[in-house]
Amino acid sequence: MPTYTYQRVPEAAEHGCEHCVAGFEEVQPMKAAPLAACPKCGAPVQRVIHAPMLGNIGGKLKGPSASSMEAAGFTRFSRSGKGTYRKDFGTGPKELGF
Secondary structure (H helix, E strand, C coil): CCCCEEEECCCCCCCCCCCHHEEEEEEECCCCCCCCCCCCCCCEEEECCCCCCCCCCCCCCCCCCCHHHCCCCCCEEEECCCEEEEEEEECCCCEEEC
């Protein structure tokens, strides 16, 4: 079950307790309706939207393979010296220099 974060509705500044003013988390089924009131004091609360975590747990995030990048039409360069890059694959120039 997902964990949702709630906080006091900003317009209800005169209401609220430490629990809802600071924000709190609630484990709820996805089909459950969002909470409308703080479970401790009854002040109006709203669900806070967060960006999802898209990390690779337990290791480095793996990028696309060279063959899939080349098949998609990308060009990849690798550093060959200070300010110079050589083409690994793709349709771009053989080298880049900066």
